Amino acid sequence: MEPNGRIEKPIITLDHVSKRFESAGRVKEVVNDVSLEVNENEFVVLFGPGQCGKTTMINLIAGLELASEGTVTVDEKQVDGPGADRGVVYQTTALFPFCSVMGNVEFGPKSRGIDKKARRERAQYFIDLVGLQGFEKSYPNQLSGGMRQRVGIARAYCNDPKVMLMDEPFGHLDAQTRYMMEEELEKIWQKEKRTVVFVTNNIEEAIYLADRIILLTNCPTTIKQEYVVELPRPRSYVDPEFLKLRRIILENTDETL
Amino acid sequence: MKKKFVGEKAEKTIYAILAIATFFLAWAFITTFTAAKETTPGPIEVLKLLVTSFFQPIGRYTVYGHLYYSIRRVLIGYTVATVLGIIVGLSMGTSRYAEAIIKPIFEMIRPIPPIAWIPLVILWFGVGELPKYAIIFIGSFTNVTLNAYTGAQRVDPTLVGCARMLGTSERDIFLRVILPSSMPQIFAGMQVALSTAWMAVLAAEMIGAQEGCGWIILRGSDTTNIPLVLVGMVIIGVVGLFLATIMRMAERKVCAWNRMDV
Amino acid sequence: MSEENIKVRVTNLTKKFGDLLVLDDISFDVKQGEFLCIVGPTGCGKTTFLNSLTKLYDLTAGEILINGEPVDLKKHNIAYILQEYSAFPWLTVEENIKYGLKIKKFSAEEIQKRADEVIEMVGLKDYLSYYPDQLSASMLQRVVIARAFAVQPELLLMDEPYGQLDVSLRFKLEDELIRLWKKTGTTVIFITHNIEEAVYLSERILVLTNKPTKIKKEINNPLPRPRDVTAEDFVAIRNHVTDLIKWW
Numbered sequence: 001m002e003p004n005g006r007i008e009k010p011i012i013t014l015d016h017v018s019k020r021f022e023s024a025g026r027v028k029e030v031v032n033d034v035s036l037e038v039n040e041n042e043f044v045v046l047f048g049p050g051q052c053g054k055t056t057m058i059n060l061i062a063g064l065e066l067a068s069e070g071t072v073t074v075d076e077k078q079v080d081g082p083g084a085d086r087g088v089v090y091q092t093t094a095l096f097p098f099c100s101v102m103g104n105v106e107f108g109p110k111s112r113g114i115d116k117k118a119r120r121e122r123a124q125y126f127i128d129l130v131g132l133q134g135f136e137k138s139y140p141n142q143l144s145g146g147m148r149q150r151v152g153i154a155r156a157y158c159n160d161p162k163v164m165l166m167d168e169p170f171g172h173l174d175a176q177t178r179y180m181m182e183e184e185l186e187k188i189w190q191k192e193k194r195t196v197v198f199v200t201n202n203i204e205e206a207i208y209l210a211d212r213i214i215l216l217t218n219c220p221t222t223i224k225q226e227y228v229v230e231l232p233r234p235r236s237y238v239d240p241e242f243l244k245l246r247r248i249i250l251e252n253t254d255e256t257l
Numbered sequence: 258m259k260k261k262f263v264g265e266k267a268e269k270t271i272y273a274i275l276a277i278a279t280f281f282l283a284w285a286f287i288t289t290f291t292a293a294k295e296t297t298p299g300p301i302e303v304l305k306l307l308v309t310s311f312f313q314p315i316g317r318y319t320v321y322g323h324l325y326y327s328i329r330r331v332l333i334g335y336t337v338a339t340v341l342g343i344i345v346g347l348s349m350g351t352s353r354y355a356e357a358i359i360k361p362i363f364e365m366i367r368p369i370p371p372i373a374w375i376p377l378v379i380l381w382f383g384v385g386e387l388p389k390y391a392i393i394f395i396g397s398f399t400n401v402t403l404n405a406y407t408g409a410q411r412v413d414p415t416l417v418g419c420a421r422m423l424g425t426s427e428r429d430i431f432l433r434v435i436l437p438s439s440m441p442q443i444f445a446g447m448q449v450a451l452s453t454a455w456m457a458v459l460a461a462e463m464i465g466a467q468e469g470c471g472w473i474i475l476r477g478s479d480t481t482n483i484p485l486v487l488v489g490m491v492i493i494g495v496v497g498l499f500l501a502t503i504m505r506m507a508e509r510k511v512c513a514w515n516r517m518d519v
Numbered sequence: 520m521s522e523e524n525i526k527v528r529v530t531n532l533t534k535k536f537g538d539l540l541v542l543d544d545i546s547f548d549v550k551q552g553e554f555l556c557i558v559g560p561t562g563c564g565k566t567t568f569l570n571s572l573t574k575l576y577d578l579t580a581g582e583i584l585i586n587g588e589p590v591d592l593k594k595h596n597i598a599y600i601l602q603e604y605s606a607f608p609w610l611t612v613e614e615n616i617k618y619g620l621k622i623k624k625f626s627a628e629e630i631q632k633r634a635d636e637v638i639e640m641v642g643l644k645d646y647l648s649y650y651p652d653q654l655s656a657s658m659l660q661r662v663v664i665a666r667a668f669a670v671q672p673e674l675l676l677m678d679e680p681y682g683q684l685d686v687s688l689r690f691k692l693e694d695e696l697i698r699l700w701k702k703t704g705t706t707v708i709f710i711t712h713n714i715e716e717a718v719y720l721s722e723r724i725l726v727l728t729n730k731p732t733k734i735k736k737e738i739n740n741p742l743p744r745p746r747d748v749t750a751e752d753f754v755a756i757r758n759h760v761t762d763l764i765k766w767w
Contacts, residue, residue, distance in 0.1 A: 050656065050685055064418050084424030094415045098437035098514045107433075108423035139514040159423050174682065175713035176561045180767030201685035238758060243749035256657060256688045 009076075010037035011195050012061060012163060017070035018220075019056055030056045032220035033070070038163075041193045047206040047249070048216030050256035054199040055091075057221065058167045061197060062088050075162050084108060087156030091168040093148040095140040101127065101151050102136040108159030119158075126154040129188060146177040153188065163195040170205065179237070182208050186234055203246050203253075208235050218254040225252060298484040306484045307491060315485065316476060318468055320492065327458050327469040328496070330386070334393025334461075335454040339447055342401030343436075346443075349402070350409020351435060363402070371396040372460040384465035392464070396457025397450035404446025408439025441515050444508040451504055455497045470496070526551045526706045527674060531581035534571050541567045543731040544581070549674075552704045554697075556717035559727030560766045565710055568732060569678055572708070573597065585674065596623075598672035600680045606651040606662050613638075613647040615662055619670040637665040640699060657688050661695070668699055677709040681716070693720060697744065714764065718757045719746055726763045736763055 019031040030053040038044050046054050059065040060072050063079045063086070072079040074086060087108075095104050102120075105127055109119035127136060130150040140148055149169050156164055170178045182205055189196060200206050206213050213227040227249060231241055281300050288299035310320045318326075348355040349363075371392050378395075382388040412435050420434045462471030470492045477485030509516070527549040534542040541564050549555050559565060570576045572583060574590055583590045590597075598619070606615050616637060620630040638644055641661040651659055660680065667675055681689045697720065700707055711717055717724050724738040738760065746753060 050688065062418075062422060064422070082418065082421035084422070086422060088419065088422045090415060090419065092415060094413070094419045096416060096420075096434065096437075098440065098512075100514075107420070107425075111420070111423055111425035111429055111433075141514065155423075172683070174561055174679075175711075175716075176764070176767055183767065203686050238754045240749070243754070247749055250687055253687055256655070256685060 009040075011040045011075055012036070012038040012197065013071075013073040014057075014060070015071045015073070017060060017067045017072060019053070019060060019065065020068045029220040031060070031067075032222050034221065034223055035070075036214065036223065038195060038197060040195055043189065043196045043198065043209055043211045045206040045210035045213045046197065046199045046216060047203065047213050047253075048201065048221065049218055049254045050201060052216050052218050052254075053221035054201075054216060055167055057216075058088070058165045058197065058199055061163075062086050062165055084112060084159055085162045087159055087161030087164050089149070089152045089156050089164065089166040089169045091171050093140070093145075093152045093169075095148055095151055095155075097140050100137050100139055101132060101143075104140070104151055105154045105158045107155060112159075123154075123158050126158045129157075129191065130154045130184070144177075145173050146181055149173070149181055150184070153185065157188070157192060157194075161194070163197065166196060166198040168199050168201065170202075171200070178202075178205065183234065185209065190233070203250055204237055207231075207242055207245055207249075208237065213249065215249060215252060224254070296483070298487060303484055303487045303491060307488050310488060315473055316467060323469050323473060324492070324496065326466075327462070327471065327493075330389045330461060330469065331393055331454050331458060334390040334457075335397050335451065337390070338394045338396075338398040338450065338454070339401050342398050342446070342450070343405045343443055346402040346405025346446075347409045347431070347435060347439060349406045350412075350439070351431070356406075363399070367399050367403075370460075371457045372463075375460060375464060379464060388464050389461040389466065392461040393454050393457045396460070397454040400450035400453055401443065401446045404449075405439055405443050408442030408446075409435055411442070412438040441508075441512050444504075444512060448501060448504055448508075451500055452497055455493055455500075458493065524550050525587075526553070526585065527708070528584040528587075529572070529581070530584075532571060532578065532583065533580040534567055534576060535579045540731040542571060543733045545732065545734055546581075547725060547734060547737070549706055549708060552706055554700055554707045554709065554720060554722045555725065556721035556723070557708065557710045557725045557727060558712065558714055558717045558760060558764065559732065560729050560764050561712060562729070563727050564730050564732040565678075565712075565727075568727070569676065569710060573599070573676065595674070596670060596672050597674045597676065598667040598670055600663055600667050600675070600677045602679050602682060606659060606666070608651050610650075611647065612643055612649050612651075612654070612662050615651070616643075616666045616669055619666055623670060633669050633671070637669045640668070640702070641665045641695065656684060657692065660684070660692055664692075664696065664699065668703060668705070671703065672705060675705050675707045677707065679711045679713070682711075682713070689716070694745070696720070714757055714760045715748060718742075718753060718760065719748060724760060726760060729766070 014034055014036040017031060017034045018029065020027050020029045022028075034057070046057055048054050056065060060067055061074065061079065063072075063081045063083060066080065077085075096107060099107060102123055106119045106123040109122060114122075124136075127133060130153055132147065132150055132154070135143065135147065140151065143151070152169060170181050173181060186209060198209060207229055210227075210229050213229060214223055215225045215227065216222070217224045227245070229245065231239065231245075235242055284300050288294050288297050307320075312319060315323070345359065349359050350356070374392060374395050375388075378388040378391045382391055416434055416438065417430060420430050425433065458469065459471035459474060462469040463475065466472045466475075470489055473492070474486050474489035477483065477487075477489060525548050529548070530546045532542055532545040533540075545568075557565075557568070567576065571578055574583070574592065585595045585597075588594075607618065610618065613634065617630050617634050620633060625633070638647070641664060643658070643661055643665060646654065646658060649658075651662065654662070663680070681692055684692070693716065699705075709717075709720055718740060721740050724740055725734055726736045726738065727733070728735045738756065740756060742750075742753060742756070748754075748757075
């Protein structure tokens with residue numbers, strides 16, 4: 001809430017956004033007329049079947065792709081390219097293999113010319129927060145899948161972005177490591193509140209994390225329905241309400257092609 | 258199972274020593290018991306000449322002097338080739354324009370052997386040290402460039418996008434993402450280039466040289482002193498092996514992140 | 520459990536790498552036609568377990584019997600479905616499905632008959648001339664399953680085949696697997712990290728410990744099929760297994 005009592009403004013706005021890709025003379029529409037608003041510190045999950053345009057939606061907000069039609073606005077600025085106000089956590093972790101854990105986490109602040117002492121301190125805080133103290137000097141290929149994703153999260157946070165974009169960050173982890181990372185992420189998010197747009201095709205993960213789930217259709221992606229998740233946090237995967245919501249959403253989800 | 262894990266390194270060393278010993282034994286055998294003994298000196302003879310050449314000069318210098326000149330030529334030609342090769346290769350790999358402009362010329366010049374450049378190089382640079390550096394440069398430049406080029410092409414585009422999202426400038430992306438990403442590939446090129454640089458020593462020292470390991474071979478060849486030719490060959494081989502080993506150690510240090518077993 | 524009903528008997532299975540004990544004295548039986556799930560915590564030596572079962576590793580101690588005889592890959596008809604889709608990219612769907620049958624040197628008519636059967640069962644009729652690259656993940660999984668069932672294996676070993684698929688697709692393929700299993704009466708050993716999946720599929724669950732791997736507990740799973748993941752008794756078994764494994 002602003003001091004004058006106005007309703008808070010959305011920090012991310014997609015206004016009638018469409019995205020088409022052209023290849024070999026053929027046009028493929030991936031996102032079709034999507035409008036969406038995300039409020040400050042809200043945890044929004046984009047949930048949809050297999051190959052729908054979820055990643056494209058993240059890339060549009062990130063500015064790694066530009067909309068064919070419509071506008072994407074983040075923090076009152078129209079998105080026209082990549083920028084440090086948006087932090088991305090990738091599915092493949094995308095850690096710099098030639099940088100240590102510390103090197104990865106401080107990569108953003110170093111890029112922006114923040115002096116060594118300040119950025120080290122900040123990086124250390126987030127390394128500790130994701131539970132990787134003692135691994136500062138390790139290289140990514142020495143870490144397990146779960147640990148790499150922790151580095152990815154710390155790196156995104158350390159750059160102090162306005163919004164966090166997470167593209168199926170736990171998609172490659174086994175079911176148990178995944179539960180652990182979901183719990184961890186929830187704790188981190190509670191401590192370091194941030195607007196999060198999180199993409200997944202795992203319904204348990206969606207309900208566990210989301211304030212609001214945006215159900216997407218198959219390609220070309222449109223918004224099929226929204227679900228506000230009001231279960232108290234931290235949630236239980238086997239809570240009857242949780243399981244009920246899970247069934248409702250799954251029944252409404254398009255079949256994976 | 259256990260023996261395999263622990264003894265692997267020792268085992269490899271033993272095989273290496275055995276292989277070299279076998280080579281020398283075969284050499285000794287052939288030059289003692291077959292018709293080749295008429296023409297080819299055996300290992301003992303060559304070794305004797307090698308040892309004496311540390312005290313008695315061949316031409317103007319002892320082996321130390323020749324080594325000094327050859328190594329200096331190789332290092333200068335090779336270093337310039339490496340630095341330029343990395344810059345040209347990475348630009349080719351990252352900029353479509355650079356690739357379109359440089360690549361065709363490059364592919365055309367590539368198959369020409371260094372030795373073919375001698376007349377032109379003499380015309381341009383005379384007969385001093387400069388043309389020798391130039392020949393060695395020509396001998397090593399292509400390998401570094403091509404490998405740097407492949408390395409830059411293979412950089413994961415997600416990493417570049419990721420660096421952009423973190424607010425990294427284009428110059429920093431080149432220095433902090435593309436260059437380190439390509440490093441293993443560049444090192445592979447530098448390894449190969451180091452041996453081709455040594456190969457080019459012979460061509461380089463054809464240009465009015467009075468010293469150097471290549472010159473020893475040329476001198477032996479001119480005076481039909483076959484043991485001397487072999488001494489030159491052995492020196493080049495041993496020094497090449499030595500430099501390659503140093504290179505591998507450097508690679509281990511620089512590309513430590515690329516090894517699974519650290 | 521009467522002796523003649525036992526398909527697989529594992530006794531005192533032990534594996535050491537050097538001095539490192541990885542599998543510690545594991546014994547269990549699998550009944551003819553049973554669907555057995557094996558779950559354990561992340562990093563519990565699952566792969567070593569599987570490789571020992573299939574004799575890719577020499578055992579340090581213990582033995583594995585199939586039908587009362589020591590396991591022999593040439594003699595016993597064992598099929599695998601592993602984590603990575605392993606359809607040959609240079610063969611069409613039909614050729615992939617017939618591949619195992621050809622290796623086993625069946626007659627041409629027998630190959631055609633069996634291939635037609637499984638193709639019908641998994642609904643791949645319209646895709647016979649496609650190459651794996653042209654198929655979606657779900658279709659690819661069906662090819663792999665059809666190929667495994669075509670050889671009418673006496674034992675089917677599955678190593679987390681659905682780990683990377685999205686949930687609704689996983690449910691669908693799991694239902695298909697159950698249908699095939701019931702129809703063919705094949706004995707199945709299914710290894711997974713996903714507890715819900717284990718409870719959904721199995722008749723019996725073996726819960727493993729962390730390294731060195733032992734059997735922590737054996738749980739019978741008599742829930743009627745089709746199973747409902749939201750049902751109270753389902754959740755009860757799921758919670759029980761979770762409590763035994765939980766490290767996170």
